[in-house]
Amino acid sequence: MADQKKEFLSQTIEHFDMTRHDVVGLVDSMKTMAFSARDLHRAADIFDRMLADKDSAVIRCLAGSLISAGLKKIFADMVRFNMVDAIVSTGANIVDQDFFEALGFRHYVADERLKAGLSDGELRELAIDRIYDTLIDEDELRICDDTTKIIADQLDPRPYSSREFIRAMGEYLESKGLRPKDSIVYEAYKKDVPIFCPAFSDCSAGFGLVAHQALRGDEAKVSLDSAKDFLELTRIKMASGDSGLFMVGGGVPKNFAQDVVVAADVLGVEVPMHKYAIQITVADVRDGALSGSTLKEASSWGKVDTAFEQMVYSEATLAVPLIAGYGYHKGSWKKRAERRFSRLLDTELALPAGGAHS
Secondary structure, eight states: OHHHHHHHTOSBOOOOOGGGOOOHHHHHHGGGSOHHHHHHHHHHHHHHHHHHOTTEEEEEEEOSSOIIIIIHHHHHHHHHTTOOSEEEEOHIIIIIIIIHHHTTOOOEEOOGGGGGSTTHHHHHHTTEEEETTEEEEHHHHHHHHHHHHHHHHHSOSSEEOHHHHHHHHHHHHHHTTOOOTTOHHHHHHHHTOOEEOTTTTSSHHHHHHHHHHHHHTTSOOOEEOHHHHHHHHHHHHHHHOEEEEEEESOHHHHHHHHTHHHHHHHTTOOOOOEEEEEEEEOOOSTTOOGGGOOHHHHHHTTSEEEEEEEEEESOHHHHHHHHHHHHHHHOGGGGOOOOOHHHHHTSOOOOOSSOTTO
């Protein structure tokens, strides 16, 4: 059994390095093409505009299995090179995938025949989990679950925003001397870039927190406060004024980031709609679901301006290296000032009295 498992988990997923591939010429050549190529060029141009706009914060949204697919280094480099100021993500990307690899584990390439699903029973017997054409060692994933419990056990028992808990994950990596290369969690910890996971319990962190709370019983315990998440990201919008969204996938991260414009209004603070917005998605618009809803539709809700918005209907592993790589090699990020929003959020901000509905 051990030899068979080792055979399945033999080829690691390698993360794309956008710094090594100057795609500017390639993407610029798409400007005079049509269909998705032209849309992708416009999205890349809008991203470069975001980075060149010194008054605009950049918020990145991540949904889908992106880190396991080989995009981790791109997203870590965007933090490292000051190309993003805040992150909103699913818990799976941040905990099950990025933090998982930061602990020293890896994702693996699944053999072609495994994609059909006919061998999933065999994989289950070997404690191997499958994400389409990617494999994960379930035994190692349980260690990731247990580590989130250890972190929760060490914190003062009170409600935390996901941003605070993820920062504690970065502190844990530092305290253990791991200092992982190309980890989003660790790079964000060093650069004071806040990471929000509004549905944080829907991942390995959830298993760890369930165990933490169950063992504490009636004693004081760590809990997550999603309303605090919302308030903190709204404070970022209020502090930054202009903002741009770089959204990969849709779902909760997309809506959460867009809604801060309305939340600020509820608090009695008038803020501009998101000035820039790009979304990479394969979701369809026809079913009325959020993941495929257009950015123009978001404008009807007062969330996104329409001057610089672009939908790119593409699978993320194809579009992200081109759009992010374009922004990197154009170099506008070199003139951006660090915002370190986590420091801002760690300071109690005075909120306005009253509100839009008072």
